[in-house]
Ligand code: ADP
């Protein structure tokens with residue numbers, strides 16, 4: 001096991017249910033065993049670490065003799081069941097697998113927002129078979145997302161960065177109709193700059209998507225959403241740590257240079273935009289933040305957002321694998337209102353899609 005974040009996230013729900021006298025059976029998946037049981041993917045190995053984060057004893061229940069083992073549990077007991085993906089039907093939301101899980105319990109509590117974009121037996125099917133509830137972590141996540149994009153206080157700003165436009169087209173299209181300020185950074189900003197006629201040199205740029213970028217800019221215009229593209233940028237000839245760099249206006253990028261970060265003047269202006277906003281939703285770094293000094297813009301804007309959140313003037317919600325890493329790198333993840341570790345589910349939510357695991361709970 002590399003990280004116990006996901007284990008710790010379940011503690012409030014599991015401890016509360018146990019304290020209230022429930023027998024708590026924890027259903028979880030691990031890895032991609034594709035229906036084939038193997039020791040490598042067995043949840044037996046999480047029992048000890050789970051006991052450590054819970055501070056309580058945890059039983060392990062295998063899929064052989066599970067009903068008999070569960071029958072010996074007493075109110076307040078906590079048991080981890082074996083990997084749900086040891087059943088091939090789990091990911092197919094197979095009715096027989098749903099029945100198998102449902103037979104073990106009386107109530108279903110879903111605390112895994114990060115798996116809610118999948119309609120699997122343990123994430124969706126069960127909600128139709130047993131009385132279903134959101135766990136505390138799921139509840140907190142849905143609350144935060146509702147505050148950020150469902151019913152946010154305006155003005156709302158979105159930061160969308162990262163490498164490519166192509167992975168975030170649906171996000172951009174959804175956001176232009178919802179937010180007042182769309183801040184585009186990262187590699188994807190280059191495609192938008194190219195669409196506006198800027199020569200981006202050797203920068204990462206999806207030239208085949210400049211037409212799509214123009215459509216998004218037009219849609220933003222029509223919706224009254226202000227799009228913020230960088231007007232100064234940090235460029236280098238080589239992509240490595242601490243190469244010679246130049247800070248230039250976007251119109252001054254040389255043919256052999258790459259844009260690797262948003263420039264300081266643009267970052268300062270973006271900070272002023274955030275000062276006038278009440279809500280911020282952030283996915284994607286502004287630059288190639290893993291490599292110094294191209295973390296500068298991301299760190300600076302993250303610190304501004306964190307300070308505004310601390311002052312109480314901004315609700316800030318962020319998510320995405322690299323975004324979480326970038327906010328941790330900036331040392332401000334704890335100062336944001338909410339940081340989602342949900343990856344795929346967070347992005348689908350930013351696309352405005354209904355997540356099957358959440359929809360099944362609210363029906
Ligand atoms: P997330 O995981 O938060 O959704 P993405 O995966 O979309 O974020 O994007 C993160 C990646 O984008 C990082 O690896 C970062 O280095 C890269 N990136 C950001 N800006 C640039 C840039 N100007 N040129 C190349 N890569 C960039």
Ligand code: MG
Nearest residue numbers: 320321322323
């Ligand atoms: Mg990523």
